[in-house]
Amino acid sequence: MGRCEFRELIRESHDAGKGPAILRIATSAEREPLSVIQHSHGATELVGMPGLVVGARQVVDGEVWVYAETEADVMGCSGCGTRAVGHGRTRTFVRDLAVSGRPTVLCVSKRRWRCPEPDCEVNTWTEQVAGIAPRAVLTDRARQRITEMVNQDGDSIASAAATFGVGWHTANQAVADYTDPHVDDPDRLEGVEAIGVDEKRFLNATPTSRTRYTTQIVDLDRHRVLDVLEGRSRDVVGGWLTERGTDWCENILLATLDPSAGYRRALEDHLPGATLVVDHWHCVRLANRAIDQVRRRVQNET
Numbered sequence: 001m002g003r004c005e006f007r008e009l010i011r012e013s014h015d016a017g018k019g020p021a022i023l024r025i026a027t028s029a030e031r032e033p034l035s036v037i038q039h040s041h042g043a044t045e046l047v048g049m050p051g052l053v054v055g056a057r058q059v060v061d062g063e064v065w066v067y068a069e070t071e072a073d074v075m076g077c078s079g080c081g082t083r084a085v086g087h088g089r090t091r092t093f094v095r096d097l098a099v100s101g102r103p104t105v106l107c108v109s110k111r112r113w114r115c116p117e118p119d120c121e122v123n124t125w126t127e128q129v130a131g132i133a134p135r136a137v138l139t140d141r142a143r144q145r146i147t148e149m150v151n152q153d154g155d156s157i158a159s160a161a162a163t164f165g166v167g168w169h170t171a172n173q174a175v176a177d178y179t180d181p182h183v184d185d186p187d188r189l190e191g192v193e194a195i196g197v198d199e200k201r202f203l204n205a206t207p208t209s210r211t212r213y214t215t216q217i218v219d220l221d222r223h224r225v226l227d228v229l230e231g232r233s234r235d236v237v238g239g240w241l242t243e244r245g246t247d248w249c250e251n252i253l254l255a256t257l258d259p260s261a262g263y264r265r266a267l268e269d270h271l272p273g274a275t276l277v278v279d280h281w282h283c284v285r286l287a288n289r290a291i292d293q294v295r296r297r298v299q300n301e302t
C-alpha cells in the first residue's frame with residue numbers, strides 16, 4: 001500500500017465517524033512526510049509481539065515496513081515506585097521474520113518515561129520490548145530463525161543474512177549466540193557408546209597455505225556432532241580421547257573410521273573395549289574401486 005492510499009484509508013475511516021482505535025503521528029519511513037499509525041487488530045495478531053500494537057504497513061524498496069508501538073500507559077519508576085509520566089516517544093528499527101517471503105522491518109515506537117520525584121536518581125528511561133534486545137538490529141525470533149536456517153536447513157550464513165537484509169557478521173553472531181551454549185554443553189558427551197571419526201577438507205589450499213583438514217567426531221546413536229578438531233592425525237584424535245578420560249573411553253563399544261592408519265592407532269590406543277569398523281561409505285568406495293580395477297584389467301587382457 002502506498003503512502004497516499006494509506007492516508008486515503010485513514011481519511012475514510014474518520015469520515016465514517018468510526019475513528020481509529022489508536023491514533024498517533026509518526027514520521028514516515030524516510031522521516032519526511034508524516035503518516036498516521038492506526039491500530040489494526042488483524043496486523044497486531046499477525047505480528048504477535050507481546051506488548052506491541054501494530055498499525056500501518058508499507059512496502060519500501062521491496063521490504064515490508066510494519067509500524068508498531070508499545071501499549072503500556074501506566075508505568076512505575078524502577079527506583080522509587082512512583083507512577084511515571086510520559087516523556088515522548090523514540091523509534092527503533094529492527095528486522096523481523098519475513099512476511100510473505102519479503103524482508104520485514106519493525107518500526108517500533110517506544111515510550112520514554114520520567115520519574116516526577118525530584119530526589120529520585122532514575123530520572124528518565126526508555127521502555128524495553130520483550131523479544132527485542134536493546135540496540136538490536138534483529139528481533140530475538142529473527143535471530144533464532146537465522147540459527148535454524150544455518151544449523152538445520154543447511155543454509156549458508158551469507159544466504160540467511162541476505163534473507164533478512166543484514167550483514168554476514170550480524171547473522172554469524174546470531175548463530176554463535178544460540179549455538180555456542182549447545183556446543184559447550186558437557187552433557188552432549190554423556191552416555192556415548194558409539195563414535196564415528198572422519199576427516200573433512202575444511203579450507204582449500206591457497207598460494208600461501210596448504211589445504212587444512214578437520215576431524216569430525218560424531219555420536220553414532222544420537223546422530224550428533226560431538227566435536228570438530230583441527231587436523232587429522234593420530235595425535236589429534238588421541239589428545240581428544242585423553243581429555244575425555246579413561247572411564248569415558250572404556251564406555252565406547254563401537255567406533256567407525258575411515259581407513260586411515262593414524263585414526264586406527266589412536267582408537268586402538270585409547271578405546272580398549274571398542275570394535276573398530278571401517279565406515280559404510282568408505283567401505284563401499286573401496287569395494288567399487290577394487291571392482292573397477294579388476295574390470296579394467298580383464299578388459300585390457302581380452
Ligand SMILES: [Zn+2]
Nearest residue numbers: 077080115120
Ligand atoms: Zn523514581
